[in-house]
Amino acid sequence: MSFDTLNTNLFKPISGENGRSMLALLVELDAFLDPAQLVDEPTPQQVRVFLRDYIANKNLRLEIESGEAIAGNSAPEQYVYSRLRDTGWIREEQESGYRYVVWMAQNARRLLHFLGSMSAEPPSLGVVCLAVRSNLSEVVKDPANGSLVRKAADDMEDFLNRLRALVGNIREIHHVISGDTTQGSSHFAFYFEEYLGELFLPNIEKLALKGNPNLHASKIRKLVSDIRFSPDRLEACAKAYKRDDISNPSAQLVEADLDRLSKAFDGIDPLFKKTQDYARRITRRMHEKIKYTVHTPSNMGQQIQALLDRIASEASLDTLPSPLISEELLTDCRLATPKAKPVPPVPTARRQQKPLWEKRAYNQLKQEHINFQKCDPARVANFIESNLGGRVQMTTDDLRIDTDDDMMAALHLRLLAQGVSKTHPLYPLLSTYSVEFDEREWTDLEQMAGRRLIIRHQTTTEKRSHGQ
Numbered sequence: 001m002s003f004d005t006l007n008t009n010l011f012k013p014i015s016g017e018n019g020r021s022m023l024a025l026l027v028e029l030d031a032f033l034d035p036a037q038l039v040d041e042p043t044p045q046q047v048r049v050f051l052r053d054y055i056a057n058k059n060l061r062l063e064i065e066s067g068e069a070i071a072g073n074s075a076p077e078q079y080v081y082s083r084l085r086d087t088g089w090i091r092e093e094q095e096s097g098y099r100y101v102v103w104m105a106q107n108a109r110r111l112l113h114f115l116g117s118m119s120a121e122p123p124s125l126g127v128v129c130l131a132v133r134s135n136l137s138e139v140v141k142d143p144a145n146g147s148l149v150r151k152a153a154d155d156m157e158d159f160l161n162r163l164r165a166l167v168g169n170i171r172e173i174h175h176v177i178s179g180d181t182t183q184g185s186s187h188f189a190f191y192f193e194e195y196l197g198e199l200f201l202p203n204i205e206k207l208a209l210k211g212n213p214n215l216h217a218s219k220i221r222k223l224v225s226d227i228r229f230s231p232d233r234l235e236a237c238a239k240a241y242k243r244d245d246i247s248n249p250s251a252q253l254v255e256a257d258l259d260r261l262s263k264a265f266d267g268i269d270p271l272f273k274k275t276q277d278y279a280r281r282i283t284r285r286m287h288e289k290i291k292y293t294v295h296t297p298s299n300m301g302q303q304i305q306a307l308l309d310r311i312a313s314e315a316s317l318d319t320l321p322s323p324l325i326s327e328e329l330l331t332d333c334r335l336a337t338p339k340a341k342p343v344p345p346v347p348t349a350r351r352q353q354k355p356l357w358e359k360r361a362y363n364q365l366k367q368e369h370i371n372f373q374k375c376d377p378a379r380v381a382n383f384i385e386s387n388l389g390g391r392v393q394m395t396t397d398d399l400r401i402d403t404d405d406d407m408m409a410a411l412h413l414r415l416l417a418q419g420v421s422k423t424h425p426l427y428p429l430l431s432t433y434s435v436e437f438d439e440r441e442w443t444d445l446e447q448m449a450g451r452r453l454i455i456r457h458q459t460t461t462e463k464r465s466h467g468q
Contacts, residue, residue: 009087010108021058025080026089026112028054033090033104041101044081044092051077128159129216129268132261136223139237146237147244149227149254153261160264163271170278177285213268220265228258372404375412375425383409384433384455396443396453410448417453434458 013022032050033042042050055076084090089108095101132155135148227233234251241249383406387399401407412426416435420427438452 007088007105007107010089010111012087013083013089022080023112023115024058025051025054026084027116029084029090030104030109030112033102041095041103044100044102047090047102048077048081051080055080128155129213129220129265132156132159132265133216133220133223136220136227139233140223140226143233143236144240146233146240146254147246149237149257149261150241150246153257153264156261156264156268160267160271163268163275167271167274167278170275170282174278174282174285177282177289213265213272217265217269221262224258224262228255372408375415376409377426377429379405380409380412380416380426380429381432384413388455388457391457392459393454393456395438395455396445396448399445399448401445401447407447413453413455414450432458 013019014026016022029047029050033047052075081090085092088105090102091105092100092102132152135152135155138145139148227237231251234254237254238249238251241253246253388394396410396413399406399410401410413435415424416426416429416433417437420430434454434456436454436456438454441452443450443452
């Protein structure tokens with residue numbers, strides 16, 4: 001339907017205070033004038049009788065607007081009939097002789113059906129992205145199912161359009177809640193019924209949990225690329241288009257469908273983010289309204305009962321009922337409590353952070369201590385040689401410990417006596433030195449405790465026998 005041929009007077013009956021009532025009437029009138037239900041078109045008199053019965057059954061009170069009223073005292077059905085005829089909703093034509101017939105204009109019927117579709121319950125978004133992904137996977141596995149590309153592109157475009165409508169509906173709800181177009185408790189009914197019941201639960205919740213496009217983004221883009229950049233798959237898809245009677249089948253048409261699918265999928269991400277953003281805004285706004293407008297003192301019932309008891313106990317109120325109650329009665333029983341004074345702010349004590357150089361120094365000392373405790377074969381060998389001098393054998397009683405390195409080397413000698421694995425850093429020392437426990441004597445060294453150690457420098461013969 002072109003806008004140039006649209007009769008804009010059609011909006012006059014449904015744009016006033018009685019617009020909702022007129023729309024409901026037009027829906028019933030459209031069913032009454034349906035050619036499929038009638039043997040012949042009704043006459044104007046029959047239509048006026050229908051309007052009279054409808055207005056009486058629905059208890060409608062249609063105000064006649066002064067600027068467009070019919071001259072004289074018109075009946076409601078006559079006024080409605082004339083208004084619908086003059087604005088183009090119904091047509092009246094002389095059929096044969098003096099007989100007139102009435103029918104509904106085609107543009108009016110289309111407009112009515114369009115308005116009806118706007119008020120219909122929006123379909124659930126479901127798991128469209130998962131279905132598109134599955135269809136593309138089938139095409140990649142078996143290009144003979146190439147017609148699924150067309151279905152996937154159509155589903156993705158339909159998903160994008162429904163998501164646009166969902167964002168628009170959420171914006172309208174946000175505007176109503178933020179702009180105070182509804183008053184009092186209707187805010188909560190609007191939020192819980194219109195937002196949670198109609199949009200969030202059937203649409204946003206499923207979209208966020210099951211149909212989240214981010215879960216399938218990389219896979220869908222990869223599948224589209226696998227089909228688009230494979231000439232063999234494109235040709236097989238084109239043959240499938242021809243087999244399923246799709247008009248003008250060709251590889252270029254398959255590429256165009258894939259391009260439609262990609263563009264529609266790329267447009268979903270910003271709309272999906274908007275649904276999440278508006279959901280947070282609406283929830284935050286309703287939390288503020290609940291916090292600042294819904295406040296009932298916990299002892300409200302006690303205060304009301306105290307006021308009633310005080311009024312009943314007054315002897316001067318024998319003449320009740322009276323339109324006035326004196327100020328003295330209400331002075332001590334005010335139902336509103338004064339606003340509490342705000343608590344003065346107190347500076348928050350912050351823990352002083354340690355300087356960065358102190359932390360670095362601690363880490364450096366810690367690392368040096370760890371490195372110092374590592375087994376160093378050179379340190380142990382130097383310690384043994386410095387204490388052996390020119391001798392071949394000595395015990396721990398002969399050791400001299402003057403520094404930290406000497407103490408750590410003496411402790412590591414015990415590891416050699418206990419035995420170390422071939423992968424141990426001190427294992428190469430066993431080829432040069434022999435360290436054993438003296439099971440009969442305890443050491444007399446002041447810095448150590450335990451069994452005495454016997455340290456011996458191995459000769460060539462001992463090395464050979466040890467190697468054998």
